[in-house]
Amino acid sequence: MKHTDQSQFIAFDSPALPVTPVLGLPLVNAKTHEVAQAILAPGRKTVAFFNAHCANERARTPAYARALRRAEFVLPDGIGIELAARLDGRALAENLNGTDFVPALLARAAKAGRSVFLLGGRPGTAQAAAQRLCMDIPGLRVVGMRDGYGGIKRRQDTIDEINESGADIVLVALGVPLQELWIDANRHAIDADVVLGVGALFDFLAGNVRRAPGLVRRARMEWAWRLAMEPRRMAKRYLVGNATFLARAALFAWQSPERAARRAEAMSAQRVLDIAISGAALLGLALPMGAIAMAIRLDSKGPALFAQTRTGKDGRTFKVLKFRSMVTDAEARRAALLATSDREGLCFKSRTDPRVTRIGKVLRRLSLDELPQLINVLKGDMSIVGPRPALPEEVAQYPARALQRLKVKPGITGLWQVSGRATIGFDKMVDLDLAYVRNRSVWLDMLLIALTFRAVLSGRGAY
Secondary structure, X not given: OOOOOOOOEEOOOOOOEEEEEXXXXXXXXXXXXXXXXXXXXOOOEEEEEEOHHHHHHHHHOHHHHXXXXXXXXXXXXXXXXXXXXXXXXXXXXXXXXXXXXXHHHHHHHHHOOOEEEEEEOOOOHHHHHHHHHHHXXXXXXXXXXXXXXXXXXXXXXXXXXXXXXXXXXXXXXXXXXXXXXXXXXXXXXXXXXXXXXXXXXXXXXXXXXXXXXXXXXXXXXXXXXXXXXXXXXXXXXXXXXXXXXXXXXXXXXXXXXXHHHHHHHHOOHHHHHHHHHHHHHHHHOHHHHHHHHHHHHHHOOOOOEEEEEEEOHHHOEEEEEEEXXXXXXXXXXXXXHHHHOOOOOOOOOOOOOOOEOHHHHHHHHOOHHHOOHHHHHHHOOOEEEOOOOEOHHHHOOOOHHHHHXXXXXXXXXXXXXXXXXXXXXXXXXXXXXXXXXXXXXXHHHHHHHHHHHHHHXXXXXXX
C-alpha cells in the first residue's frame, strides 16, 4: 500500500477506509467496526497507534518515523491527536486507542477462528493478560506468549516460536518506539497476517496498571489519571510532552498551506469585529444567561441548551446553539405542523406553534433564545451579521438563486432580522440577504447591529 499525505483511502478486499493526514501522517479515519473488518481482511498488515507521545517520539527518532510510514494502518489514539486534527481544520471519526480497540478487534477475530500471540511485558505479564483476554472473549485462541525482557533477546528464537505457533495476529507490547522499531525490523520474517504494536495494553489487562474510571475516560482525561497514578514516571511524558506536542501541532497547522485562506479570513476586519463583540458579550452576559438557563429548566423538562444542525458558509454544516424555547420532542412534531406556517415559502414559522414553552415565548419575543449563538460566532461558525442559518432540508429545496446566501457566514442578525423577521416571506428574505452579500462591509455590519437593538425592542416579527 502506498502512503502519501494526499491519500484518501486504504483499500483491501474489504470496503475502502478513509484516511486523514494529521501532522503530515495519514491516519485511519473510520469507526471501530470498519477498521477491525479491514484489518482482518486477507493480506499482510502492520498496525500502529499514534498519540501525542508518539508524535513527539516521531519528531526526534527518524527510524521510528520511517516505521510509521511503512505501517499499513496508523490509528488515531487520544485527545491530543483529535486536537491536532481540529487545529488543522479536520475531524476524526473516532478515538481508536489500543486499550479499547484491540479487545474489540480480538472479539471479532475469535468469531472468525483467528489465533493470537502475545509478545512483551515483564515476565508473567503476557500470561496474565492472556488469561484476562480469554475470560472476556469467549472462543479466543491464544497460541503463544513471550515476555519482552529475556524472552525477546534471542531474535531468531522469538520469530521461530511465533511462526511455529501458527498465530494469525501478533500483539507486540514493548512500548513506543521500541515495539514499532522491532516490528519494522522483523516484519518480513513473521508469517502472521497482522502485527500490532499495543503499548501498555498487557499491563492494563494484567492489572499491573489501573485504568481510569469510565467517567474520566469519557471526559477524555485518561492522561491525567495516569499522571496521578504514576507521577514520577509520567511527569515528563505528560507535563512537558503534552506542552511540546501542542506547540508542534499549532505550528504545523499555522504553516499548512491549506490553512492560508482560513487565516486570511480569520484576520479580516469583520472577523476581528465578530471576536470582539461575541467575546465581550459572553463575558458581560454570563450571569443573565445562567439565570435564563435556570428558568428554562424550571419551566419544562429537558436541557437548557438546544443544538441543531444548520447549513453555513459554502454549504458546510455545523451545530447552532440556542436556548431551548420548545418542548424536547419539537423536532419529531415539526412535520405535522408544516401546514400551519404563517410564512410564505420554505422556512417554517407559526405564531401559534404549540411546541413553544411558556418561558420560550418570552425568550423569542425578546430574541434571548439566540444568545448562545455568540459561542458559534466565537468559534467561527457564524458572524454577528449575516443571513440566518437554514436547516439542511430547507437548503435542499433552495432555488439556484437562493444558494448565493451561502457565500458568507450565517449571522445572528442581518437585513432580514431588522426588517421584520417572520413577517417577511422567503423570496423577500432572499432579496435582502443577497443585497447584504453584494454590499457587506464593516460599516454596514455596525449599522445593522445598531438597528438590531431597535428591532428587538419593537418585537416585530419575533415569535
